[in-house]
Ligand SMILES: Nc1nc2c(ncn2[C@@H]2O[C@H](COP(=O)(O)OP(=O)(O)OP(=O)(O)O)[C@@H](O)[C@H]2O)c(=O)[nH]1
């Protein structure tokens with residue numbers, strides 16, 4: 597417990613404890629950070645807030661820009677994560693680094709309307725546990741922020757998510773929300789941390805926790821118009837959609853099947869198909885003998901499994917280029933022990949001797 601004597605120096609130096617932490621996950625958002633801070637500071641005039649950017653070592657130097665801003669603005673901080681990736685885990689880390697009783701999560705690309713933050717904050721102070729910025733209720737609009745295809749995808753995902761949330765929410769896919777720290781602290785260890793949709797995870801986990809404790813979770817909504825991205829590029833990709841489906845299944849099983857287990861299993865399943873197809877192609881079509889066809893199929897399936905797991909299952913600690921090649925090679929004992937043509941090469945001969953372990957292309 598901090599006693600009054602310890603509290604005094606901070607009070608004398610004019611330091612004010614932040615009431616609201618604004619968490620901004622960022623990846624390659626260099627040109628968006630400073631204008632976003634200015635917009636947020638204007639919107640939150642009169643509220644003691646801190647601005648925490650969680651950057652995954654963006655190649656465009658976003659972290660350096662945030663640190664430069666932090667040297668000029670007392671309430672800016674940068675959590676600079678190295679060797680890590682992932683929106684949900686970045687948000688969890690940003691929230692965990694702050695002691696403010698309320699926090700908001702907002703994208704760095706200006707798509708979320710910061711002018712509704714005071715309204716969201718007021719609702720939380722008045723008693724809502726979580727306040728969600730919604731594009732699909734009241735005056736909320738998608739505006740020019742999403743293409744027609746993305747909007748259709750977002751609406752479908754919203755419908756799928758309502759299977760989990762019991763349709764309590766008009767926009768569970770929103771990345772724009774504000775909530776009480778104590779609600780987050782109750783469920784933080786159960787959050788998935790994989791993927792892009794942390795709000796959905798928080799709502800499902802907090803509802804379950806509260807139901808078990810015979811308490812209700814009060815969710816409020818504030819409509820806003822989704823804007824087009826200010827600068828930089830979207831990080832949305834088909835892989836993120838697959839991760840989202842994994843999160844849905846994981847939450848439907850009450851966390852019994854973690855997202856990473858589902859993704860790992862899915863990649864393993866595709867590996868079996870790749871293996872059988874390559875075996876058929878090399879044995880039946882190219883005429884390899886069975887041993888060589890089997891060896892080739894194993895190598896191809898291991899490679900596709902490695903690439904898919906690196907991109908999907910372990911995207912938060914993805915290996916790149918040379919590093920991933922090295923790990924891949926080390927993970928293949930069968931390759932190391934395989935008899936390659938060069939192993940039959942004898943000094944003095946101009947070319948390696950062809951051996952039976954090298955696939956024989958009969959051209960059939
Ligand atoms: N720290 C961190 N932030 C990320 C990561 N991926 C995305 N972000 C940030 O999360 C926010 C949302 O990402 P966006 O690319 O805008 O995704 P989106 O809003 O769903 O898609 P768009 O509508 O196309 O912009 C942005 O502020 C990104 O910079 C990541 O791996 N790590």
Ligand SMILES: [Mg+2]
Nearest residue numbers: 703705707825
């Ligand atoms: Mg965006």
